[in-house]
Amino acid sequence: MSSRTTISRITAIGGLSTAVLLAATACGAGGPAATSGSAASTVNVLVEAGGHAELTGVAEQCKKDTGVSANFVELPYDGMFNRLSSEFSSGNVSFDVAALDSVWLPSFKDAVQPIDELFTDEAKKDIFPALVKEANVDGHFIGMPAWTNAEIILYRKDLFDDAKNKAEFKAKYGYDLAAPTTWKQYQDISEFFTKDGMYGTDVKGGVETEWLAHVLQAGSPMVLDENNNVVIDNAAHKDALDFYTSLVKSAPPGAAQVDWAAAQNLFNQGKTAMTRFWAHAYRQIPKDSPVAGKVGAAPMIGGSAGVAGVPGPWYLSVPKATKNSDAAKKFIKCAYDHNDLGIESSLGLASRISAFEKYQDKPGYESFKPLIETLKGQATATRPATAKWQQIVDTALVPMLQKAVAGGDSATLLAAAKKQIQDLLK
Incomplete structure (x- = not known):
């Protein structure tokens, strides 16, 4: 987080x-x-x-x-x-x-x-x-x-299991409607459910962690490599940012200001069909929420490097x-x-892995198996080990993301962020 x-x-x-x-x-x-x-x-x-x-x-x-x-x-x-x-x-x-x-x-x-x-x-x-x-x-x-x-996928089981939705989705996209495992599936499903006052997902411009998970999925270390070189402008970062911003059209307006609390509220209020969110939230869905009892959990989606999250x-x-x-x-x-x-x-x-495994098959803990799989992902990694990390997040990453989800050019924004981070690390 x-x-x-x-x-x-x-x-x-x-x-x-x-x-x-x-x-x-x-x-x-x-x-x-x-x-x-x-x-x-x-x-x-x-x-x-x-x-x-x-x-x-x-x-x-x-x-x-x-x-x-x-x-x-x-x-x-x-x-x-x-x-x-x-x-x-x-x-x-x-x-x-x-x-x-x-x-x-x-x-x-x-x-x-x-x-x-x-x-x-x-x-x-x-x-x-x-x-x-x-x-x-x-x-x-x-x-x-x-x-x-770590973030996993929370999705509306009732919508995914609906026979009409299943038939319409397969007719349009050519494969069965199920919890997404890839970027493309996440895009398709988000697009499909954006209708009738609902959105397929959220886009969080106010926090950096979710985009960084996609960077890992694309096969790159996050922002800094093992030698502390700034790599935020490499192809994987751009691919991840392009994927992230591609979802804006399937998300509620005002993405630049959406943070964890806003995204959780949108999902719990039934406004979004899916969210990439911290696994603990599965058990925190209010009993009086319109989605209570209707939520499924799946591992975080994967890119070319596989499933990955940021613990x-x-x-x-x-x-x-x-x-x-x-x-x-x-x-x-x-x-x-x-x-x-x-x-x-x-x-x-x-x-501990064994602690999560002890509960994973108990009712109410259905998010634990997806969490374990995400945390065990080969590309899963913790944030860069630099004392300047929070400063990098606050002054470079979040402002860059907010501009990107508002329509800014990915390559230009990443290049500017690289220079800013290099200056911070001097």
């Missing part, structure tokens, strides 16, 4: 407000100073608003298993980043464990300690490959993934400055051992 649309954002668009979460958190935004001594039995855990709910079950189990208690400190996204930056710079931290957005790892890599011992061969086999790769920075594992997500993980890390490392690592191991408990939370996510 965009690093500004993570826990508090997605719980809010699912109907759970950050205010409620903060009101329910005893420790608020302050929290005591870190406990000194390796034998301390309480760890202070710094999380974004919403993270406490995700980790409550883990904390309770950890207390039973190890005697280590957790005191949660919740902060809004920007406030948390600022708190981390300030305390890491000072060398005096008030927390023993921090939940880090994946895009923060490059910024804070020198302030957190290796937890290589937790990444056993068995553990690495049960974590999605893209997350194992991202957690390893400069040869050491510095964060254990606590939960992750949205958060990692649990231990600051070098804590005096409570042993207890902190025990807590993180508990979080890994009991990772499936997060699925019972309001956010409803995990990071």
Whole structure:
């Protein structure tokens, strides 16, 4: 997910407000100073608003298993980043464990300690490959993934299963109407359902992640290659952008301003037949929604490189400055051992493959198999490991997308974005 649309954002668009979460958190935004001594039995855990709910079950189990208690400190996204930056710079931290957005790892890599011992061969086999790769920075594992997500396809089963729609679609396009697996199928189905006051899909000009997933599907790394060269103007980026903007004619007007919340509302209100959206949203469809009980889930579509998505993980890390490392690592191991408990939370996510598999065949969790397939996709990759990533998103990628969906020339816009990003990285 965009690093500004993570826990508090997605719980809010699912109907759970950050205010409620903060009101329910005893420790608020302050929290005591870190406990000194390796034998301390309480760890202070710094999380974004919403993270406490995700980790409550883990904390309770950890207390039973190890005697280590957790005191949660919740902060809004920007406030948390600022708190981390300030305390890491000072060398005096008030927390023993921090939940880090994946895009923060490059910024804070020198302030957190290796937890290589937790990444056993068995553990690495049960974590999605893209997350194992991202957690390893400069040869050491510095964060254990606590939960992750990715975009999949949500579609209206009732419309796809309708006999009249099936017959008309096959007559027009020459193949059976079913959940799309390719760009072309997604275009055809979007076009087909754009009628009678409905749109086939949405186009999100206000966020970058979805377009970047299509870049991966087209066979290119996102924006930067492994040597940090800016490749945003290559053929794959242009193909992905052309595909993305081709859907504007099958989407509601005002695409330049559509973000995650707007797209989710459009789908839940029955305005769109399909959406590429984060898998957690399947379980957050309101019971009084006109589409409740009528939604199917499928893996993210694929391009020439196959199915691919951009994961949205958060990692649990231990600051070098804590005096409570042993207890902190025990807590993180508990979080890994009991990772499936997060699925019972309001956010409803995990990071271990086995945790998702445990629930994938249960009613109400039909989005998990598509999520697993998407996260296992060979082309699936996390965002570029640069401390400038959020700046690149805010100043180059989103403005470029907004101009593109409004009719701008793809090649011209990508070339301009390349120069802008190169200047940012100087």
